[in-house]
Amino acid sequence: MADATTKTKSDSIAIELAGVQVTHYEDRSDTVVVRDVNWRIGSGEFWVVGGRPSSGKSSLLLTAAGLSRPVGGTLRIFGEDFNHAREQDRVAWCHRIGFVFGQSGRLFSHLTVARNIALPLQYRHGGEENEIAARVEELLTQTDLRDYASFMPSRLGLGVQQRVALARALASPVEVLFLDNPLSTLSLRESRWWLDFLRQLHKNRLMDGKPLAIVASADDFRGWIGVASQFAVVEGGQFRVIGGREQVEAAAEPVVRELLMNEI
């Protein structure tokens, strides 16, 4: 019985960081940018990690997603230790974890919008072209991108490019979706679209019984209040969990007040 309880508990934790040292993901040196991160991302949770620009939020998200190697501590992804995982395990994680890069979403510049979305499906499954085309069509419709299907990324604005990156990350039935500062370059109207979409996506997946954990980073908490369920901050190289909406609104720390734009 105790075993069953433990198993259920560990099953509900998608990603776990214990004493993890996060390095800058583009820096070849092992300079730690966020120290001793202790963080559990449960299935179906909706996290927003706030912090000032260049505070290490992106590096933290990339590390948590298993895309950047931590230099210390233990990172467990779906219960498996990152350091002892084989290449096949890491590839399998990529199919269960979606990552939407910030700004332009890092689309493949030599492929059209539709082919950007289709590439992970074709590479992974090599399935029937018709099935892949139908899935791409479905994603294009969901993300309001049908008019842009044959466009090359360079012809699109940053907001639309980022939406293509979202569709590409959702091509697989992911269980955790990371979004690196998705609202930073968007207009108010586009930000509203994103928040509505993510709220709906999170809600629908919970209803389907295949919960989706969402983890987004942000320079500003305001839009996320009422959308996300858990908040954390990165400040001075430290990661700290704040809690839910009430705790955030009641927090007295200057960094949280700043992220709520109450004091700047």
Place this chain on the structure above:
Amino acid sequence: MMKTISNLTGEDAGAVAGVERLGAQIFDTIGVLRELVAFAVITLGVTITKFNVSKRVVHPLIFSQIWNAGVRLLPMIGFIGAIFGLLIVGQTVGLLTKLGAEGYIGTIMVTVIVRELGPLLTALIVLARAGTSNVVELGTIRALGEVEALESLGIDPVHYLVMPRVIALSLSVFCLATYLVFVAIGSGYIFAFIQDVPLTFANYLDQLSNALRWEDFVLFALKTTLFGAIIAVVSCYHGLARPLRVEEVSRVTARAVVESVTAIVLLDALFLLGYVFG
């Protein structure tokens, strides 16, 4: 009195700094060489283990690279091969006729074109045309963060970006060099014919076949394939293997060209031993 670092004169200090720079350069070169070899080994491993993985995505990339680095270069290689044949025969026929040694035209063609300059010239043309564009293309992909995007989707960048280029360039240099050799040999005979050299086409071919040994075919195939692989590995390494900013792309392109040329010439020198002792 023994000099210490602290009491060196300006001239001595300059010399020490020079030696330090040279030492740093040597260590840097060794480091790059080691990483290049490691990158080549990884690429070979991926090619062997994943050649048929996701073939509906990766195999068309091989064909498109063959088109870019091979088929599109055919007119240029044909033109250079023709000029090359005329020049070699043009330079040598007169000389050989003076010496009464017209019978050596075939031997000279085989030595110069098949063994040495044909593969080397082809490799340099492919490097200039496809190798440089590889570095710029991959360097831009790297600088724009597309490599991380591939990894995030579970797509192996070596499998998707490097393997098709290595296979395509190896095949392309081999095929283009073969084409260049045929064109050069053909144009060489035309020049000899125009100059009224008393040599029939049958005799010319006879001389060529007598001059060719079976090792020539093996070494030609090996040499050209390796030249192509070198160009691909060096250009892909400089474009992809290290984090890169857009403004660094032109610098790494120049570096890739220099390293490719050095590696190709060194390998060519190694093959000379094969011909000498073969």
